[in-house]
Amino acid sequence: MPRIKFLPHEKEIAVEGGTTLIRAAMAAGVHINASCGGEGVCGKCRVLIEEGEVEGGITEKLSREDIDKGYRLACRSKVKTDLVVRIPVESAVDAGVLNRMATPRKTARIKEINLDEFKEKGLFIPPVEKKYLELPEPVVADNVPDVTRIVRSLRHDHKEHRLEFDMSVIRKIPDVLRASDFKVTVNIARPVREEGKNRIINIEPGDTTARNFAIAVDIGTTTVYGQMIDLITGKVLAQHGDFNSQISYGEDVISRIMFAEKPGGLDTLNKKVLETINAVIEKIVKESGVDTDEVSTITLAGNTTMTQLFLKVNPRYIRRSPYVPAASLYPPVKAPDIGLNLPDHVTALVYPQVSSYVGGDIVAGVMGSGMAHDKRLTLYMDIGTNAEIVIGNKDWLVCAACSAGPAFEGGGIKLGMRAAKGAIEDFSINPVTLEPMNITIGNARPKGICGSGLITMVATLFETGVIDSRGKYNRDLNTPRIREVDGVWEYVLAWEDVTAIDRDVVLTEIDIDNLIRAKGAIYSGCMTLLKEVGLSIQDLDRIILAGGFGNSVDLEKCMIIGLFPELDPDKVTFIGNGSLLGARMSCLTNRIRKDVGDVLSRMTNFELSETSSYMDNYIAALFLPHTDLNLFPKLKSRLDARRSSEK
């Protein structure tokens, strides 16, 4: 990877070829003025290429003379070779200031299943296995029923016992046997417990043991993801995601439940989510070249409301105090019986729920991440509109849902938006000039602010002293970017002339307040859970982040605003879609289905609204990072250093 040295900061970083210089600078913690998000419109991100070569970066924003000298726009220059890049510092900025600039980005380590290790440990136990049988043809002296003939061979030749046959299989057996000269493959669904039955769910002519597939599905409130898994290799052959078409009936679970309470509402929502799931299945079936008849099993995970809507179980009592879901565990069901476009032999497994707001998606994440079998004390967080928190280890687990509000998804923020093209996703500020560096998704003109951008902005503004610990702008700073409009103070991230909308993109104090409330709710949830089990933040060994949120968020920034407790970023693991991971793991190992009941019984749910300490913790957390700065010792020492250097 090419190495880039930024001057005068003397900071170095290695990035992949093709990375834009502005992203490389951001990653190195080097500030470059840039408000237009990376589309080359504002022309402020001029940098001088002193050594090496870049591709592009020349626009009409640069004079002939500048170009000849080696100036380029950082946002349009792509790294080709090792580089030495000088950032022109228009105002006098001393070394101290430079060093107080943004620290290098730290995103969470991504955790992937190591399939080989998994197999070596004997954990690769797919819920459905295939056996190829060559049966003797019946004669009058040996005319046992066809099913008995199969059972005999399975017992004697394959040591398979406790067998039972689905009716749909029995119906196929006589003709399949005779069409294939009594050479057949049977699919055996393994029992969860040893004393359970081995269920024969399908029979196919000839030897089909090389082809055996499973589907994993995450049913999210917003999106539905599916994966096609090869049960021979364990690999994911195809993945597809789409918006849950229930979205037209409400953005969040509460509005979905309200719609489900209307006459015919439950049926409509059930039909809608099935449409989406079936379309996702169709897509991954096609993409992977698998025939639906070769699919042996499907596991689905979703939050409690999504699960009940998917299974057509009235969710009305979920949203009303005392918030009671219908069930925790759901029985395995035939896939077509619940409306899935899959053959009759496919059994659908649905992840169980802990409570109305800690659902199957979280249980799936806990199972899929291995947290429930690990001795390290882990904080598991899945942050979306609701944030679910699980704390514990292999011996105990506590969990709770915090109503964080939609700030992390851009909701309740004046110019908030989902992580889509034009959303400012990364940000730094020149602490002297207070000029911003905005990086947008797709290097497009800014349209708004997404969750990760919001966190980075608030953290950066706080650490550079632009806002105080209550999230209020320093009224004394001398910049037109900080202003009061209709009684609300705001910072102008991008002036109208470089935005994709017909006005300035701003960050208001109300936005900051919403973020503080959201992070306060989550942090308070962690504190409350820890306190209930007699532990403190310091006892945590690691954090597992699940959900789209963890994908691009800067961990240090999250710790600066007090969203996460302060922990070595190396101890933070990102597992992506925990719900989908858990669903996939359940396809790869029967152990999960065996253990999930036990894990579930160990998961103690707290209704935070009913836990007396929660509100106290919440109020204490409504500061940046917290009323008690001692909980964030590293940040405290940085802030102390800055204050003393400013004196």
Next chain:
Amino acid sequence: MPRIKFLPHEKEIAVEGGTTLIRAAMAAGVHINASCGGEGVCGKCRVLIEEGEVEGGITEKLSREDIDKGYRLACRSKVKTDLVVRIPVESAVDAGVLNRMATPRKTARIKEINLDEFKEKGLFIPPVEKKYLELPEPVVADNVPDVTRIVRSLRHDHKEHRLEFDMSVIRKIPDVLRASDFKVTVNIARPVREEGKNRIINIEPGDTTARNFAIAVDIGTTTVYGQMIDLITGKVLAQHGDFNSQISYGEDVISRIMFAEKPGGLDTLNKKVLETINAVIEKIVKESGVDTDEVSTITLAGNTTMTQLFLKVNPRYIRRSPYVPAASLYPPVKAPDIGLNLPDHVTALVYPQVSSYVGGDIVAGVMGSGMAHDKRLTLYMDIGTNAEIVIGNKDWLVCAACSAGPAFEGGGIKLGMRAAKGAIEDFSINPVTLEPMNITIGNARPKGICGSGLITMVATLFETGVIDSRGKYNRDLNTPRIREVDGVWEYVLAWEDVTAIDRDVVLTEIDIDNLIRAKGAIYSGCMTLLKEVGLSIQDLDRIILAGGFGNSVDLEKCMIIGLFPELDPDKVTFIGNGSLLGARMSCLTNRIRKDVGDVLSRMTNFELSETSSYMDNYIAALFLPHTDLNLFPKLKSRLDARRSSEK
């Protein structure tokens, strides 16, 4: 009961008031000339009432003078008081002849379940039980899922464990709980084995523990019978039978299978039998005043072909060598999933099959009769078009099907008919005059001969020497009733002028030959099975008769023709519809479902056509009663006595 003394025979019998004198005479073994079946048309059954009083019996066939003297027609006279009745003997008949006349009828003892005894033995274990629960209403501090709340109460208050819930129940639970103030009744389906799960299959508001019902169904080739069983008392509340509407597609299983092989044939036959079963269910539901929602379980039994047609399993390989059925055991299935008009919570249990021709009806009979748990060596016979034989005791069982042909149901007999109005069902002959006494079903003019009549005729004709052991008429007898028509010898049972048809009702030598072949096949089956296990006829402790056949048949007559081995008639038990009995017993005790697999594995099936001794046994049995008369010692001594008296 009034007592009747017949003179000059000096035979006495007690009968119920209202019995006709002719039936009383038959039962006493007294012959009265009577050819018209009991409609008073032939006027031959004149008897003199010497003491006591009868009702009716006066027709224009009697002169004023005879009436005044006290003569009545026996077929129209109903017993009112004790009687002394003299039979006018038109020809000189000595006492010896009188004593050689028909012996009193012996029908099999009817076996009924003694419910109290059954309960005392702890055998009354219905497959579904109900429990009434009064649950605490949820509050925020106790807001476990609804299903968990129910599980908690079942565990703590009722010591119920290993619980699982059907999806259909989970869907009902939230609303049912809240509509009934959390006072509900749950239906628990008991596992067959101890380690199995207790499955919650339904939930109802309030306390419904007093109402819990099951349905038992026998799916016969000709008829379908259903019973509604009260699972609290064990009693049968309603029973209904109807013709299997598959009948229009063939009389026997072979023609049904042939139809099923045509395109759409299986679907048609499946639909037809379901129509019949659902109509029978509707009828017993209505008659018993039970709501279908209160039905908890259904058990069905049928022969292998009926079972496969009912479950829509292609039966084509049943009728082709090597005669392979699809399966022995079928899994429990949701009743609506196989087309039964019953609620989703009802599980249908189907009796397993031994082989293509020893089906679930026989297994049901073996289980229902208790034979498989009895130490006595038992011969179980179910005689219809096919006769199925099971021999064994609690330690071992062997079985076989004999293709007896339809003679016992009146098939292949010139004037054979089913047991319907006008069928001669009982018969005796005056050994001197060779005049018949016919009794028809419904005391109507004779139309034909049914199975029980046929057996009685052949036995009587043989014992009185009218036919020989090969079934041939004695050509030397001097009576117009024995004649040769188109080269075939026959006996005229009723002349055209007293029949309901426009010709004589006769019994031909071909008819007799068909009966001999039929009984020979069955007897040979018994002999072959016994020989295969190293036993002989003398080792049998008892006979259990199942099927409509056993209902009215005269056991002594069956032993005379050599259909059954010679055994004390008290050792013969009639259980009626064994298939329905087994289905009913399965509703009353879970033990049957638990044991049936073991019993099945103990039932060794013999394909008689493949058993070398079968044909030898068959040829030896093509005599009355058998080539080896020593197998029938009581008959032998009677025949010897008759021959010596005739000398």
